[in-house]
Each structure stands twice: as structure tokens, then as C-alpha cells.
Amino acid sequence: MNGPSRLAGLLREGHFAVTAELSSSDSADPEVIWRRAEVLRGSVDAVNCTDNTGAHVHMSSLAAAHLLVEKGIEPIMQLTVRDRNRLALQADLLGAAALGIRNLVLMSGDDVTAGDHPEARRIYDLDSMQLVEVAASMRDRGTYLSGRKLEQSPSFFIGAVENPFAPPLDFRPLRLQKKVRAGADFIQTQLVFDVPLFAGFMATVSDLGLADKVFIIPSIGIPRSARGAHFMREKVPGLHVPDGLVARLEKTPPARQAEEGVQIAVELVKAVREIPGVAGVHLIGIKWEEGVVQVAEAAGLLPRPTLSPLATVGGHR
Amino acid sequence: MGVVERLVLAVEKPLKEAVWDCRMCGQCILHSTGLSCPMRCPKNLRNGPCGGVRANGNCEVYADKRCVWVEAWEGSRRLPVFGDHIHHLQKPVDWQLQGTSSWINLATGRDRAAPKGWADERP
Numbered sequence A: 001m002n003g004p005s006r007l008a009g010l011l012r013e014g015h016f017a018v019t020a021e022l023s024s025s026d027s028a029d030p031e032v033i034w035r036r037a038e039v040l041r042g043s044v045d046a047v048n049c050t051d052n053t054g055a056h057v058h059m060s061s062l063a064a065a066h067l068l069v070e071k072g073i074e075p076i077m078q079l080t081v082r083d084r085n086r087l088a089l090q091a092d093l094l095g096a097a098a099l100g101i102r103n104l105v106l107m108s109g110d111d112v113t114a115g116d117h118p119e120a121r122r123i124y125d126l127d128s129m130q131l132v133e134v135a136a137s138m139r140d141r142g143t144y145l146s147g148r149k150l151e152q153s154p155s156f157f158i159g160a161v162e163n164p165f166a167p168p169l170d171f172r173p174l175r176l177q178k179k180v181r182a183g184a185d186f187i188q189t190q191l192v193f194d195v196p197l198f199a200g201f202m203a204t205v206s207d208l209g210l211a212d213k214v215f216i217i218p219s220i221g222i223p224r225s226a227r228g229a230h231f232m233r234e235k236v237p238g239l240h241v242p243d244g245l246v247a248r249l250e251k252t253p254p255a256r257q258a259e260e261g262v263q264i265a266v267e268l269v270k271a272v273r274e275i276p277g278v279a280g281v282h283l284i285g286i287k288w289e290e291g292v293v294q295v296a297e298a299a300g301l302l303p304r305p306t307l308s309p310l311a312t313v314g315g316h317r
Numbered sequence B: 001m002g003v004v005e006r007l008v009l010a011v012e013k014p015l016k017e018a019v020w021d022c023r024m025c026g027q028c029i030l031h032s033t034g035l036s037c038p039m040r041c042p043k044n045l046r047n048g049p050c051g052g053v054r055a056n057g058n059c060e061v062y063a064d065k066r067c068v069w070v071e072a073w074e075g076s077r078r079l080p081v082f083g084d085h086i087h088h089l090q091k092p093v094d095w096q097l098q099g100t101s102s103w104i105n106l107a108t109g110r111d112r113a114a115p116k117g118w119a120d121e122r123p
Helices: A006-012 A030-040 A061-070 A086-098 A128-140 A169-182 A195-207 A226-235 A243-250 A254-273 A289-298 B003-020 B068-078 B083-087 B102-108
Strands: A017-022 A046-049 A075-080 A103-107 A157-162 A186-191 A215-221 A280-284
Touching: A006 A017, A017 A030, A017 A215, A017 A289, A030 A061, A030 A289, A046 A061, A061 A075, A061 A086, A075 A086, A086 A128, A103 A128, A128 A157, A128 A169, A157 A169, A169 A195, A169 B068, A169 B083, A186 A280, A195 A215, A195 A254, A215 A254, A226 A243, A226 A254, A243 A254, A254 A280, A254 A289, A280 A289, B003 B102, B068 B083
Parallel strands: A017 A046, A017 A280, A046 A075, A075 A103, A103 A157, A157 A186, A186 A215, A215 A280
Antiparallel strands: none
């Protein structure tokens, strides 16, 4: 077995964490994954491997995460309840643990109608809340959902997601509370563009006492072009991209839009970092790992800290 | 299915389908979800809305329909009783109960049977 989650250690030591999303791969050649992940090495603490993102088929998150483990880059395996029933979910969780994957992000997933197989049967045998509970039970009680014993329990650092910007807005912090009670150790949020709205969400989260119980990591998108920002606003479910941001990119000459996108992301990173209870940032540059590195550099997030050998391991926050 | 269950279903099914657009999951939690049936959610979510709810409160999948969970949250605020039950962690659906009478399952306690490895709350 590999060691415990380094991401968990850094967060528990109080470091401001930086994670990033790896572009999904449609190649049978592992080099594609390795080449993109190599760009991120040293600039982020852990790398998300997405699970059929946007309900489009790609290489499985389990395989991609294992390819990162092989190269010594710490993965975060995303797993949706959209494509697997409770047997397959638990089988993949245990397999992931055996392959050295420690960090999970468990979620519902975009609906199949958003993707390239809209005619597919959606599964949703468990919901995301229940999957968090199941993963926590495998870890803490050493059992499957059926009650049957595991021979060796996995040591997961369990992540979940929340969208502070989708209705019903006043239920969102309470839903996050429910995920914490189910066993979530950290939360990656939907992309933050509306900082005041996010700050209001975080204030409620802090009032509920959740900021001390779970590490909250807002996602920051790095728009590469006005067209990209426009696409995100129109096509990505649950995403709220302000008109002002799209306009700002449209006013920028095409050759300089990527630079402006990095600047926007840097401003967002600095703004969310000021909000109490924010434990890190998750950087998303769609098919643009170089953008992640530029933002990390310009936002003063480099160099990344090293983990002290005394970092606490295992269990809850 | 016995005669008694068929008789109960003859009343329960048309009534609940007419009033709540019930999907006959056989393990009713309407009182915990503001009388908005969570099985109408295309993702069958029983613990709250997904992240795809549109800014106008409509469903990610059915753009012209209100999100089941937006209705559940609003409904739960209006309910004079059980309002806090929306915060309860709901166990996974027992698909064996699909099409059976939730009234009988409530009476016998069958609808409360959770898988052995299910822990309602973390320590």
C-alpha cells in the first residue's frame, strides 16, 4: 500500500492548498495523461481526474488517477453516481485504494443529456450524499454497504462538491452540513465568479460551525478566450458566469485574451483567499494546464510547501 | 401480491399519483421533502438538489420544469411539522420495494429497514 494522502496532511497542517483539474484524455496512450500532468508537477498539491466530465466519455478517472500515482503525482479521483450502481461504486473505491489513490471527490455528475450519449440509461442508484456515507463507512467501519466486512479498510480523504450559486440558495450551506455529517473531509465548490455571493455562502457556512469541520476549496476557472467564457455561461450546467466577465474578455484583443483570463483568475484567487474558512483553491484551465501554472505563479502560490514528517494522518479532520 | 395489498394499492396508487405525481417507490419520504416527491428528480436524489439547478430554479434536465428540490425546500419551510426532516440523511433506495404499497411498508416497518452497513450519522 502507498502512504496516506499528502493533500490531507498539508490541509491539516494549515497550508493553503492548491489543486487543479487534469484535462480528460481520449487516448489509449498513457503518455497523453503523463504529458499534461507533468506540466502541473510542483505547481499544485494534487490533481483531479474527472469522471466522464460533462457526461462525455473519456478515460476512466480510476485509470487516469493510477497513471498519476505511477509518476508520483498525487491524484484526486472524481467518481459520479451517474454511471455506476452501488456494487460498481464500492468495487471501484476499493480498487482505487489498492492502486494507491487516497483522495476522492464524490458527486452526482452532470446528467447524461448534457453529454455525447444522451440516450444512455442514467443510474443514480445511490445519491452523492449516500456515496460519501458509503466511502466513509468502508474507511471507518471497514464494511461494505451490505454490512460485509472488508479484509483491510481503505484510508480515504473524502471530498464532495457544492454549488453555492444554484437554487435553492439558502439550502446550500445546509446541504453542505449534511455532506459533512455523512463523512466529507473536504469540499470543492463549483467555479466561483461571483465573489460577494460566495462570501455570503461562506459566512453562513462559518456560522454553522462547518469551517472547522471541513476544508472548503473553491474552484477558480481560467478562461482562455471570450468564446470559452461564453461557452461556459451557455452550456455548463449549474455555472453562473457574470456578463461583466464575458464582456471584459470580449473587449480584449483575441491575442491577449488568454493573458487577460489568467489575470481574471489571479484576481479571483486573491479575493477568495481573503474569505474566512477558505482552505485552498482548485484551479481549472480547460485543456490548459499551462494556464494553471501561470495563475499559481502570478497569484503567489509558489513554491508549494513540503509536508512535515509529523503531519497527522488518517481519520477525520 | 396478496388481496389486501392489491386493495390498498387500488386506493394509494391513484391518489398519490394524482396529488404528488408519485412514482411508487414504496418507501415514501414526502413528509421529509416538503411534499415534493424526490423520485420525480431525474437523478432520483433523496438528500437534496444537485449542482445543476438553473438560475431560475428549473431542472438541469427538464428546462421547463421546476427543480423537485427547489419545491421540496420551499415546501419544507411551509410545513407546520417535520420541517427539519429535510436535514435527515436518507438511506439508499431499496429498489425491491418499487411498485409496492408504502402505506403497508410504513405499517410493517419494512420501509425503514436499511442495509446492514448503513450508518445514519458519522460519530
